[in-house]
Amino acid sequence: MKIGLVGLGKMGSNLAQNMMDNGHEVVGFDLNKDFVKEVAGFGAEAATSLDDLLSKLPSPKVVWLMLPAGKPTESTVATLTEVLSAGDYIVDGGNSFWQNSVADAKKAEAKGINFFDCGTSGGQSGARHDGNFMIGGTSAEAFETLKPIFEGIAQENGYLYTGAAGSGHYLKMVHNGIEYGMMEAIGEGFDVLEHSDFDYDNEAVARLWNSGSVVRSWLMELAQEAFSKDANLEEIRGTMHSSGEGKWTLQEALNQEVPVPVISLALMMRYRSMENDTFTGKVVSALRNGFGGHAVDKIK
Numbered sequence: 250m251k252i253g254l255v256g257l258g259k260m261g262s263n264l265a266q267n268m269m270d271n272g273h274e275v276v277g278f279d280l281n282k283d284f285v286k287e288v289a290g291f292g293a294e295a296a297t298s299l300d301d302l303l304s305k306l307p308s309p310k311v312v313w314l315m316l317p318a319g320k321p322t323e324s325t326v327a328t329l330t331e332v333l334s335a336g337d338y339i340v341d342g343g344n345s346f347w348q349n350s351v352a353d354a355k356k357a358e359a360k361g362i363n364f365f366d367c368g369t370s371g372g373q374s375g376a377r378h379d380g381n382f383m384i385g386g387t388s389a390e391a392f393e394t395l396k397p398i399f400e401g402i403a404q405e406n407g408y409l410y411t412g413a414a415g416s417g418h419y420l421k422m423v424h425n426g427i428e429y430g431m432m433e434a435i436g437e438g439f440d441v442l443e444h445s446d447f448d449y450d451n452e453a454v455a456r457l458w459n460s461g462s463v464v465r466s467w468l469m470e471l472a473q474e475a476f477s478k479d480a481n482l483e484e485i486r487g488t489m490h491s492s493g494e495g496k497w498t499l500q501e502a503l504n505q506e507v508p509v510p511v512i513s514l515a516l517m518m519r520y521r522s523m524e525n526d527t528f529t530g531k532v533v534s535a536l537r538n539g540f541g542g543h544a545v546d547k548i549k
């Protein structure tokens with residue numbers, strides 16, 4: 250199949266190579282010309298604009314987006330919905346908010362365009378080989394056309410058509426909520442070890458836990474790899490950025506009145522990590538001092 254891939258950053262470029270390895274042709278476009286050059290070097294056909302990309306695709310056209318969630322994806326989907334024809338396909342492979350996907354699908358489907366929201370997991374290595382894909386969209390019947398692509402680029406059992414548009418990105422959102430909780434628990438465990446009176450070797454512990462223990466996992470393997478390069482992670486700060494999916498999971502859980510204490514605290518810890526000091530801390534410290542005369546740490 251010939252696929253138009255828009256967005257050739259780390260994920261898009263790896264996905265392009267994965268698609269080509271699996272016998273598909275890729276026409277690639279990115280606003281960054283260097284990225285286009287790079288995938289052309291791997292054998293993809295280079296497009297100079299979105300229009301150029303579309304002109305190089307046979308009908309029905311399959312246009313796959315690997316763009317940052319939010320404006321870049323939304324504006325590209327809006328343009329594609331205008332210019333594509335009934336029977337064409339849009340696949341949003343980014344981390345879009347699921348309600349945006351529901352709205353995008355509605356507009357596309359009103360013109361007869363098939364819309365699929367595809368949560369993509371497995372990081373950069375998953376995009377390159379044996380990825381994991383959670384796909385909602387227009388219909389199971391329309392999905393049959395895209396199936397051969399997923400058969401090749403996903404690992405065995407690594408893709409699922411989950412039903413109506415929005416359900417793919419909804420599932421990816423919850424997946425990432427779980428990811429927040431798991432990573433926070435791993436981080437906290439190593440923090441306790443770090444503060445203990447014993448002298449643990451973090452890399453050796455991660456390797457041990459990866460060798461048959463209950464908490465063996467890809468995340469633990471990544472921890473092992475990180476500790477192998479920097480035994481106590483002295484070179485990196487503990488600020489934990491977030492792109493929104495943990496927040497969306499919590500918001501959805503609140504809407505549905507589902508208790509998610511672990512995910513919500515993991516998210517709060519990410520926010521806390523972004524501040525050196527907190528106003529909460531100052532207020533609590535002042536109050537302790539007020540009622541109990543407890544010491545406060547002065548800034549100067």
Ligand SMILES: O=C(O)[C@H](O)[C@@H](O)[C@H](O)[C@H](O)COP(=O)(O)O
Pocket residue numbers: 344369370371372425428490491492493494495
């Ligand atoms: O499953 C995955 O491969 C990851 O979840 C991937 O999609 C990405 O690394 C996260 O979106 C980061 O999310 P945060 O920036 O919110 O941690």
